[in-house]
Amino acid sequence: MLSYIIRRLSLGIIVLLGVITITFTIARIIPSDPAVKWAGPRATQEQIQKAREQLGLDKPLIVQFWKYLTNCMKGDLGYSLRTHQPIKEELKTFIPATLELVIIAFIFATIVGIPLGIYSAKMKDQLLDHLSRLFSIGAVSLPTFWVGLFLQLIFYNQLELLPLGGQVSTEIKIMYEIPKVTGMLLFDCILTSNWIVFFDALKHYILPCFTIALYPIGLVARMTRSALLEVLNEDYIIAAKSYGLKDRKVLWIYALKNTLGSTAIVLTLSLGYTLVDTFLVEAIFSWPGLGSYVTTAVTTLDYPAIIGVTIFSTVCYVILNLVADIIIALDPRVRL
Amino acid sequence: MKKFLCFVLMMCIMGAIITGCSGGQQQSTQTTENKLKIAYYAFISEPYIDFDPSVEYSNGIIVLHNIYETLTRYDINTEKIEPLLAEEWTSNEDGTVWNFKLRQGVKFHDGAELNAEAVKKSIERTMDLQMGAAYIWDCVDEIKVIDDYTVEFVLSYPAPLDLIASAGYAAFIISPNAVDKDTGWFNEGNEAGTGPYKVQQVTKGEEVILAKFDDYWKGWSDNQYDRVIIKKIPESSSRRQLVEKGEAQITSGLSVTDIKALRENPAVNVIEGPSWTNIIGFFNTEKKPLDNVDFRKALCYAFPYEEVVSDIKEGMAYKSTGLIPKGLWGHDESLMQYETDLQKAEEYLIKSGVNSEGLKLELTFTSGTEELRNMAQLYQVNLKKLGIELQIQEMNWDNVWEKSKNTNPEDRQDILFMQWWPDYASPMSWLYSLVYSEEDILFNLSYIKDENLDVMIEEADILSATDRVEAEKLIVDVQKEVLDKAYFIHAYDDKSVWAVDAGFKGFKPNPAYEGVVFFYDTYYE
Numbered sequence: 001m002l003s004y005i006i007r008r009l010s011l012g013i014i015v016l017l018g019v020i021t022i023t024f025t026i027a028r029i030i031p032s033d034p035a036v037k038w039a040g041p042r043a044t045q046e047q048i049q050k051a052r053e054q055l056g057l058d059k060p061l062i063v064q065f066w067k068y069l070t071n072c073m074k075g076d077l078g079y080s081l082r083t084h085q086p087i088k089e090e091l092k093t094f095i096p097a098t099l100e101l102v103i104i105a106f107i108f109a110t111i112v113g114i115p116l117g118i119y120s121a122k123m124k125d126q127l128l129d130h131l132s133r134l135f136s137i138g139a140v141s142l143p144t145f146w147v148g149l150f151l152q153l154i155f156y157n158q159l160e161l162l163p164l165g166g167q168v169s170t171e172i173k174i175m176y177e178i179p180k181v182t183g184m185l186l187f188d189c190i191l192t193s194n195w196i197v198f199f200d201a202l203k204h205y206i207l208p209c210f211t212i213a214l215y216p217i218g219l220v221a222r223m224t225r226s227a228l229l230e231v232l233n234e235d236y237i238i239a240a241k242s243y244g245l246k247d248r249k250v251l252w253i254y255a256l257k258n259t260l261g262s263t264a265i266v267l268t269l270s271l272g273y274t275l276v277d278t279f280l281v282e283a284i285f286s287w288p289g290l291g292s293y294v295t296t297a298v299t300t301l302d303y304p305a306i307i308g309v310t311i312f313s314t315v316c317y318v319i320l321n322l323v324a325d326i327i328i329a330l331d332p333r334v335r336l
Numbered sequence: 337m338k339k340f341l342c343f344v345l346m347m348c349i350m351g352a353i354i355t356g357c358s359g360g361q362q363q364s365t366q367t368t369e370n371k372l373k374i375a376y377y378a379f380i381s382e383p384y385i386d387f388d389p390s391v392e393y394s395n396g397i398i399v400l401h402n403i404y405e406t407l408t409r410y411d412i413n414t415e416k417i418e419p420l421l422a423e424e425w426t427s428n429e430d431g432t433v434w435n436f437k438l439r440q441g442v443k444f445h446d447g448a449e450l451n452a453e454a455v456k457k458s459i460e461r462t463m464d465l466q467m468g469a470a471y472i473w474d475c476v477d478e479i480k481v482i483d484d485y486t487v488e489f490v491l492s493y494p495a496p497l498d499l500i501a502s503a504g505y506a507a508f509i510i511s512p513n514a515v516d517k518d519t520g521w522f523n524e525g526n527e528a529g530t531g532p533y534k535v536q537q538v539t540k541g542e543e544v545i546l547a548k549f550d551d552y553w554k555g556w557s558d559n560q561y562d563r564v565i566i567k568k569i570p571e572s573s574s575r576r577q578l579v580e581k582g583e584a585q586i587t588s589g590l591s592v593t594d595i596k597a598l599r600e601n602p603a604v605n606v607i608e609g610p611s612w613t614n615i616i617g618f619f620n621t622e623k624k625p626l627d628n629v630d631f632r633k634a635l636c637y638a639f640p641y642e643e644v645v646s647d648i649k650e651g652m653a654y655k656s657t658g659l660i661p662k663g664l665w666g667h668d669e670s671l672m673q674y675e676t677d678l679q680k681a682e683e684y685l686i687k688s689g690v691n692s693e694g695l696k697l698e699l700t701f702t703s704g705t706e707e708l709r710n711m712a713q714l715y716q717v718n719l720k721k722l723g724i725e726l727q728i729q730e731m732n733w734d735n736v737w738e739k740s741k742n743t744n745p746e747d748r749q750d751i752l753f754m755q756w757w758p759d760y761a762s763p764m765s766w767l768y769s770l771v772y773s774e775e776d777i778l779f780n781l782s783y784i785k786d787e788n789l790d791v792m793i794e795e796a797d798i799l800s801a802t803d804r805v806e807a808e809k810l811i812v813d814v815q816k817e818v819l820d821k822a823y824f825i826h827a828y829d830d831k832s833v834w835a836v837d838a839g840f841k842g843f844k845p846n847p848a849y850e851g852v853v854f855f856y857d858t859y860y861e
Contacts, residue, residue, distance in 0.1 A: 045776055082385055170376060286567070292541060
């Protein structure tokens with residue numbers, strides 16, 4: 001088991017190195033001068049030259065790459081061409097808000113998606129099953145930005161029930177101190193028992209979390225349903241039923257157990273997708289997270305920032321894949 | 337039955353959270369309203385990139401101009417440079433020595449007092465850092481402290497220092513206690529200005545909350561705003577909804593559709609004004625057949641000026657008259673302008689002797705601007721009628737610029753569209769950057785090398801420091817020459833369009849400070 005994990009981990013590191021090499025090369029191949037960006041839109045030739053030396057761009061490409069790689073190992077991802085701030089510090093500022101959103105959406109997707117899939121399988125070809133499948137297909141196929149804008153229109157513009165965007169109301173920000181411990185607002189509010197800010201923030205989390213969770217809910221519900229239907233036709237289930245065991249026990253104890261592995265893998269991998277999906281949702285809901293940061297970085301060709309976010313996303317994917325591999329390995333049938 | 341009850345209970349809890357929260361917010365807003373008056377500016381992008389006033393050369397001026405002040409400011413009402421931290425100023429005859437008399441009794445947010453030493457150190461800090469728009473001070477040779485409230489600028493060549501001192505960027509005066517701090521200190525959310533508002537809270541990349549500075553030298557009246565929130569709301573539809581609901585007091589950069597809808601809403605005022613930003617098409621005059629003046633004139637007459645202003649911009653732009661945009665000194669409405677006239681275009685095409693059959697021209701512009709895309713497509717249709725195929729290349733600005741700077745003129749684009757705006761209230765930015773001969777290509781992207789024009793521009797620049805009326809005449813002459821040689825397509829002068837809550841008063845867009853709302857001048861009604 002340990003050697004299996006080490007093997008998968010080594011593969012992950014190779015993937016990470018590959019991604020760094022590719023993104024670094026692309027950043028240097030594309031006809032854009034980082035020194036010009038660093039110096040600003042109307043910089044003089046002297047300012048540009050000064051920036052080139054400052055950024056080490058006057059050195060051979062291989063030297064630049066080696067320096068970047070060794071700095072990466074130390075956790076130094078360089079400086080943003082646009083803001084002139086260390087990428088590491090900027091990521092530290094923006095990652096917690098995104099992670100919190102993704103984690104909440106993930107929990108939401110799990111507690112809604114799995115039961116939906118189970119009931120859909122249990123009531124195969126009945127009304128609930130049809131509705132559930134319709135919902136799942138819609139959830140997977142509807143574009144996230146459309147869902148986000150639609151929800152804003154209904155819950156903010158029409159019903160005036162929920163806020164349009166942001167993490168906290170401006171009045172609350174002005175009147176109360178916003179806790180900053182981990183950077184994850186709801187969690188920080190719980191830690192500091194700041195309930196006024198907590199409930200205000202909670203209201204802000206509903207729409208973006210639902211928008212992000214919609215895709216994994218649909219995916220997990222469909223996956224759980226089909227896996228469960230497959231298991232329900234297995235001989236041991238028929239045998240269990242013929243022994244007179246209660247339907248509920250057969251479904252929840254014997255059948256579900258064998259489908260959880262595949263569902264967990266889908267959930268884990270969809271978490272990676274959700275992370276990227278969040279970038280778009282954040283722009284719609286003015287969320288102070290990584291999405292807004294990377295959107296600006298891409299539109300302004302801030303390569304160090306783009307590479308920084310790419311490395312972060314790759315690390316997340318590698319970890320999630322590792323988790324998925326471990327889940328697979330936990331199944332004794334795989335080890336046989 | 338049990339499950340149904342569980343479901344109902346859960347829904348009740350959810351409902352209680354939502355409505356409970358909403359109720360809570362209303363209550364909180366009401367309590368706040370009794371105490372504080374808040375102005376909320378929904379801004380299209382991040383409120384700032386760098387919080388260092390000597391470095392910032394981007395969005396940040398929308399925040400910094402409410403925290404810091406400059407020696408002088410361009411006043412949109414008088415259309416002149418007016419005193420701000422400097423009460424009065426004089427210059428010698430040739431505009432190389434400038435004396436600024438400072439206002440007394442002005443305090444910085446950290447309690448320090450404004451004096452000549454603070455001004456000297458602030459400007460020297462900006463000059464030493466050489467970041468952002470620091471080059472505007474390139475003319476300054478030495479800054480001398482004459483007495484506590486008089487500062488003298490000795491220039492290496494004549495320059496309009498009163499205009500430079502009013503610049504949107506790089507002209508802020510910083511407290512003497514902060515001038516030695518590095519950029520990192522400012523980027524932690526610290527500031528030290530004399531402006532009407534000080535920083536209460538900064539959320540990097542997202543939001544800045546400003547609080548009224550009680551000791552502000554102009555004093556306060558009851559109906560001014562206590563707090564200002566400048567927040568990034570990237571989606572046009574979201575910004576529109578915020579203003580419609582009265583949550584945000586002011587916003588800009590809305591789509592044409594959103595503006596149209598808001599014009600019908602009595603709770604919202606749509607305010608328009610000149611922006612000093614114009615859209616210019618640059619001809620590659622170093623490449624055949626665009627080195628031919630008559631051919632360029634043919635292309636100028638084929639451009640759809642009216643359609644762009646009325647159909648694409650839906651009236652939110654002015655038709656350009658010359659190179660200098662409407663509202664800025666040096667702009668002259670009586671200048672000749674090309675009209676869309678395909679017959680004239682045909683005549684000039686024949687006169688040029690260029691065979692248009694199978695002729696392909698490449699047009700480049702920065703991607704992501706729908707208006708420019710639509711404009712290019714309309715132009716493509718018109719040129720097709722002349723037998724010219726226009727190939728539209730939409731690229732990232734870096735790529736557009738890289739291509740335009742290629743050492744081989746044949747490898748450059750044929751036509752390039754981009755926008756231009758000044759760093760301070762002077763038309764010289766257009767003339768020096770876009771027309772004056774360059775050894776290394778920077779922004780003279782029509783690649784003009786005209787000694788006669790260079791001499792005129794140099795003269796106009798010197799005169800702009802000493803005799804602005806004479807300078808203006810010369811600037812008009814330069815534009816006449818530029819129009820005659822058809823170096824550019826003067827597409828349109830952009831308008832600054834804002835949506836403001838009907839109760840938000842006192843705001844007038846100031847084209848010298850694009851995107852800036854001077855919140856001290858505004859009040860609620």
